Amino acid sequence: MISLVAGPRPLVMGVVNVTPDSFSDGGAWFEPDAAIAHGRELVAAGADLIDVGGESTRPGAVRPPVEEELRRVVPVVQALAAEGAVISIDTMRASVASAALDAGAALVNDVSGGLADGEMAALVAQAGVPFIAMHWRGHSTDMQSRAVYDDVVADVCTELRARVEALQDSGIHPENIILDPGFGFAKNAEHNWALLRRLDELVALGHPLLVGTSRKTFLGRLGRPEGAEPSPATERDLTTAVTSFHAARHGAWAVRVHDVAATVQALDVADALKSPDGKVGS
Numbered sequence: 001m002i003s004l005v006a007g008p009r010p011l012v013m014g015v016v017n018v019t020p021d022s023f024s025d026g027g028a029w030f031e032p033d034a035a036i037a038h039g040r041e042l043v044a045a046g047a048d049l050i051d052v053g054g055e056s057t058r059p060g061a062v063r064p065p066v067e068e069e070l071r072r073v074v075p076v077v078q079a080l081a082a083e084g085a086v087i088s089i090d091t092m093r094a095s096v097a098s099a100a101l102d103a104g105a106a107l108v109n110d111v112s113g114g115l116a117d118g119e120m121a122a123l124v125a126q127a128g129v130p131f132i133a134m135h136w137r138g139h140s141t142d143m144q145s146r147a148v149y150d151d152v153v154a155d156v157c158t159e160l161r162a163r164v165e166a167l168q169d170s171g172i173h174p175e176n177i178i179l180d181p182g183f184g185f186a187k188n189a190e191h192n193w194a195l196l197r198r199l200d201e202l203v204a205l206g207h208p209l210l211v212g213t214s215r216k217t218f219l220g221r222l223g224r225p226e227g228a229e230p231s232p233a234t235e236r237d238l239t240t241a242v243t244s245f246h247a248a249r250h251g252a253w254a255v256r257v258h259d260v261a262a263t264v265q266a267l268d269v270a271d272a273l274k275s276p277d278g279k280v281g282s
């Protein structure tokens, strides 16, 4: 089983999006065989766990019917889990989480933190598996209209604390709750940078922290004039490796990324910079 205690370096969660329209990889792994082959490549590159998702959450995305989501993810989870990969199922639907757990998934990654489906928390409590609760304010169709905060870091911490309480009330063991600030979800670029700058406050919530900046639009805006198009998503892996390095230096439990090989190198650098007593060097 995967360790939920932050180790010497963060775990690497490789992303397999079985979707026709994800912003980050544009449907490259939509066919089950291609998705399974990609999952194997990510494991070979050093991924500690594989996140399989069948619903695109890009801003403005329309949700697939549940049957379609099941058709996309179940064969991929089944094949990769049978080969020994540790799989998280990235879904907001309890029925999809349940089918994926039956197919061999080991944890549930819900970008809505249990808010989108009233049955999710009870299902996870019953299954006794780790649950990734991401900060979320509503479905992708109109989430950017909710990117309004007094102090984004304080507000995200408050909303995540409320989620933890509700999840515990539903029977999920606190030690099974992993938190995620939800980079890019109802957040503008400055909100995302503030969350990264003040990652320590999120780690201090006392739960393992997952950081998912990979290929997100705020990275594509770096160095571009105001109002210019961001760089293509596949050209954001270097900046992603740097933000993963930063996450490692600030105690993240895991990073969720597309380019596993580059991330492993970045985390190796972070690890090498620690002194032998495990302290972060200056």
Ligand code: PMM
Residues within 6 Å of the ligand: 015, 017, 022, 023, 024, 025, 053, 056, 057, 058, 090, 109, 110, 111, 132, 134, 180, 182, 183, 210, 211, 212, 213, 214, 215, 256
């Ligand atoms: N981002 C995406 C999808 N799932 N899950 C978690 N826990 N955290 C994230 O930041 C997150 C996620 C969207 O990105 P993708 O299209 O590259 O999968």
